[in-house]
Amino acid sequence: MLLSWIAGLGTGLVFLHFVQKLLFPYFWDDFWFLLKVVNYGIHMEVYKRRGRLDTVLEKFLRHAKRQPQKPFLIHEGQSYTYQDVDKRSNRVAQVFLSHSSLQKGDVVALLMSNEPDFVHVWFGLAKLGCVVAFLNTNVRANSLLHCVCTCEPRALVVGADLLGTVEEILASLPKDVSVWGMEDSVPQGVISLKQKLSTASDEPVSPSHHAVSSLKSICLYIFTSGTTGLPKAAVISQLQVLKGSAGLWAFGCTEDDVIYITLPLYHSSGALLGICGCVALGATCVLKKKFSASQFWNDCNKYNVTVFQYIGELCRYLCKQPKREGEKCHQVRLAVGNGLRSDVWIQFLDRYGDIKMCEFYGATEGNICFMNHTGKIGSVGRTNFFYKLFFSFDLIKYDFQNDEPMRNEQNWCSRVKKGEPGLLVSRVNKKNPFFGYAGSYRHTKNKLLFDVFKKGDVYFNTGDLMIQDHENFLYFWDRIGDTFRWKGENVATTEVADVIGTLDFIQETNVYGVAVPGYEGKAGMASIILKPNKSLNLEKVYEQVVTSLPSYACPRFLRIQEKMETTGTFKLQKFQLMEEGFNPLKISDPLYLMDNLKKSYVPLTQELYEQIILGEIKL
Template sequence: TCLFKTPLLVPTPRKMYALLTAVAGLVLLPFLLHARFPYLWPDLQYVLRGVGIALRMRSYAKRAPCYTVLDRFLDRVRAQPGKAFLVHDGGRFSYLDVDRRSSQVARVLSRRGRLREGDTAAVFMGNEPAYVWVWLGLAKLGCVASLLNCNIRAGSLLHCFSCCGAKVLIVSADLKEAVEGILPTLLDQKVAVFVLSKECDTVGIEALADELDAASEEPLSPALRMNVTLKTPALYIYTSGTTGLPKAAVINHERMWLASFMQTIAGVTSSDVIYIYLPLYHSAGFLMGLTGAIDKGITVVLKRKFSASQFWNDCRRHNVTVIQYIGEIMRYLCNTPKKDNDKIHSVRLALGNGIRSDTWTEFLQRFGGVRICECYGATEGNIGFVNYTGKIGAIGKVNTHSLQRSYPYAMIKYDTEKEEPVRDSRGLCVEVPLGETGLLVAKITKSTPFSGYANKEQTKKKILTDVFEKGDLYFNSGDLLRTDHEGFIYFQDRIGDTFRWKGENVATTEVTDVMIMLGFIEEANVYGVRVPGHEGRIGMASLKLTQGMKLDLLATYEHIKTYLPSYAIPRFLRIQNLLDVTGTFKQMKVKLAEEGFDPAVIRDSMYFLEDNKGYVPMTKDIYSSISEGRLRL
């Protein structure tokens, strides 16, 4: 009896060929897609994470009251009370420990400082656990925390405190003397000043430590912050720009959330341990670091300040998996003496901004397979980018046109001499072609608002009008960027750093990159200085030499004339023992530019580049010849 009612079907050669072709096509498809779209998978991951974030924000906004980072922290306390939240200087504080301590802070400040929902209190402290529970305590009262830079003093300190309308100042014991310098003015303004110590002999400053220890640790009623919305101010964070007094940027609860999501975009998970050594008074350390850690429910290893020599030992000791960086941090690490265990650590991800391409490459070669997630954004800005692919040198990537539809931005032509955007006959700005450098501007809309600063006049100065249409409003980033054909975005310069000489724009970062290729130059700060009788600014470089090495003038000249166009070569060199930087490691240029190259004013060694001869010591005679127009540059 036949077991099969249907005869066995044998494919014909043609069908077999078609089948094999189809199978081969399926096998080759991933390779073909990768060849045509090399960033398809990371693009897709980025989009999916973005959609998830958008859905979360919509959900948080619909809740009544709205769901804030503080609420996220309280949920973490309930879900993982015993998990380590803060590790600092040998101490360990669980999520529950920090919650209880912050409740004590809230009760004492409510009673002694008479703080209520909507009030502002200034926090003047360095990186320490108390910083975290003081902020959380203020948040539990529905108050706004003004995060003062712990390095400022005298007039700057008073300015920063006063510009946000704070009624209370909370200071750590080690910074009490700094406050004493402005105390009479604070007392005249009837400001309550509290120091986190057990005793204080300064009249007008009250010690709080004993009272905090005795206060109840019980949770506070959410009714104390019932009127908080995502648009309510949560923080004042001060921009550390290279000129003028710091500006208090308004950070509302929505913006706090968006900055915190950077860890989600970068791929941080709940099992990670993050190392925060950047100052908590800035957005990188506080928002991308601390509040991002709260969102993920991870452990924070908190360091008072960055130490290149202790960095990797700290990472190994605490099993750190995620680090932050900014500015020159990575280069500082690369400059430490090499060790056999450089690649022995658990760090898998570095999150930050401002790493140079050469340092990026050197860091990976020396310290192993750490994924570097470079991002771009300003504390007060309404636009940001993320280089989620790890492409060396890029600050971000645009993977679809949908980003520009949802978050409209453009790179526009900018006149560095007039220090203003180029406008056409209609008075509108001109967008640069793909691949060219332009000033980044981002449209101010309901979905991309610009909260600005506490000072309304300062807010107005950052807004451009009539950019592409009459009456439109755009945030002026102050940064010159470039986008390539693959959608990668590259930072070129800040408009204050770019100068024009001999009819050409000189990008200071380009000159700096060339100069630090020389082994005896550790750091270079390049800027333009004005010369009597000349249009524009001529290049000058302030240099810090590598320890134990001398400046080779001939080698310097031969090197830079090989790599730089003539108009970009610095005509003046200034040797300094230490280059001044801001709290976020941005080089200070304005003061140096104002000091110029007068040897009667500047005591540092200086050199002048004679035409086609090389650098010679700067003298009073050379300065006089230039100033009087006898020596043309």
């Protein structure tokens, strides 16, 4: 009797297992991942109820005590232990405490490349309770001045290699902003932080300086090219930093991992997921000043790298490298990032071995994220019933012609069907707040949609079109409207148009992104109308964009039109132009290609077009 009962139970379990695999193949993957996320939330709540707010800085200080001699940063062959970084950041805090009037809550802007002192200054200022604003090192001139003024800092700290960039705007900076340089010899009007650090004490400052009363308090400003205009300073709370720091752990990284970061630290991926992620784990980070495809695997082998961060372009560059023996001989087991195309994903794994690619989705200022914990090729993440209990989001119908969400006769938005592209919007509430941007509230308001499905509801507009398939995997489809992505950076089309529009022979400029085979994102293209009786000066257009814009924002193509179509809401029509692309056989308007050797734009012939398509000309 007992044996038959056991046999029946076994048969039933086998049957249930078969049904689960057939109907719910990702049940256990989802279950264990969700359990991990819930456990993290419980851990945070326990600390909170004990009257302690466990920030990333607090985690770092604990590691500095528990494992002082463990390497934290490795840069250009030099190792910096947790104790080294703790003491160096103490010196930064002591300098500003003694030689400035900085107070808790004051903003300090940081313009530095990927180097250990970026972390030292960041952590040192955090120990004083300052809000640190990360400035994009590619931004120059008026755009840089705008960024500095937007976050209203009391001080600006500049890396040695960027002092020349700041010198261009030094006279225009607000008088109450003190400028500090990480160099012994600095321009007039700049204070040498490097000299003062050499004599500063490495004793810790009082913890009262950095004590946090709420996880919703501002920790950082990270600049992002939003949907319109110049870069905006996204408000990053202590809570967002904590959530970002949990990414590596959620994907399975441990304290024993060595994590290779080549992404810029002024972005949330490098700073929050990367540096803060290493702190959360107590792991070691290999920090590279700039990504190098030719040195990548040599560095991985040299430093015993087990995890690296990527954007899709990075993996594509690695796949373009000449093949060599032993390419699968490395210790890398995980790669964490976003923007990886399916074809590059497959090619990368085939060439470099069994590396788990951990794709995720998340905007710097957003209140929604997805993580592809199953490794499904091409997907940015998964959703299910349980996920939507924690993160309320929807994919809504979008009007591409008028460049706005569709609304029905009752003025409500509509959800798309599975398999159809829709605009990703995320519900804003107490559980998932949107902290917005520094400065005018209109910047924050422009990223929100009101009365979406019912009166009074508020949603964060990601500006991204996504597709959800029938297995509940999510896929990135495109960006909308006035933003496109190129070289791993967001490009605000209005900023580019404003720069070109200052030329005296330009009447109107319409900037958009066009797809180029073999490239991630979209290349910039500017459609231009000339003023009456004015001629086009291609050298001046080239000079204007390269001196005023980051290299990734410079339009690769120009199109000269006689008139421009507008949408029903009088916006410049982009959709049709994007569809037409840059093929000279299909477009009768004059087309031009950016030529860095000739320092000008040159006529885009059919021969040049074919060379671009074949990858013989690099954009």
